[in-house]
Amino acid sequence: MRAKIVDLLHSPARTRASGAWLVGQRGTVVMVLRNGTLALLELDSAADDLPGGVRRWPVHWDDLLVYGMESVSGHPVDDYRLGLSGAGRQAVQHAVPLDTKISLCGESVYPLSVCGWSIPFSPTADRACLECVHRAELP
Numbered sequence: 001m002r003a004k005i006v007d008l009l010h011s012p013a014r015t016r017a018s019g020a021w022l023v024g025q026r027g028t029v030v031m032v033l034r035n036g037t038l039a040l041l042e043l044d045s046a047a048d049d050l051p052g053g054v055r056r057w058p059v060h061w062d063d064l065l066v067y068g069m070e071s072v073s074g075h076p077v078d079d080y081r082l083g084l085s086g087a088g089r090q091a092v093q094h095a096v097p098l099d100t101k102i103s104l105c106g107e108s109v110y111p112l113s114v115c116g117w118s119i120p121f122s123p124t125a126d127r128a129c130l131e132c133v134h135r136a137e138l139p
């Protein structure tokens with residue numbers, strides 16, 4: 001998923017503190033953080049040009065303009081959206097097939113979508129459901 005930082009009103013203080021450099025930067029969303037409220041954006045700019053040489057910044061979705069999905073073809077996990085069960089920090093990330101609210105492991109989940117885009121399921125996320133990871137990776 002490709003995104004541009006348009007604002008930093010809702011993002012964590014650490015990100016806001018470098019707002020002068022970050023607003024207007026483009027990058028790729030590499031991870032979904034904090035129960036889906038934050039995106040970890042890897043910026044396109046060289047690390048040398050960025051504050052502290054840091055390329056990955058947590059940014060609130062409301063501060064991002066999402067303008068495209070990277071098509072990473074050939075990997076079955078890309079066919080699933082991210083869905084959550086549970087609440088807050090304990091929420092578990094499940095893989096959800098398109099057009100359903102039932103995850104691969106049979107949980108009834110709430111799918112996340114941002115600006116009309118569904119967030120892809122990431123099997124490497126900290127709170128990814130192990131059964132969903134296993135099922136999503138079956139041929």
Ligand SMILES: [Zn+2]
Nearest residue numbers: 094105129132
């Ligand atoms: Zn699951």
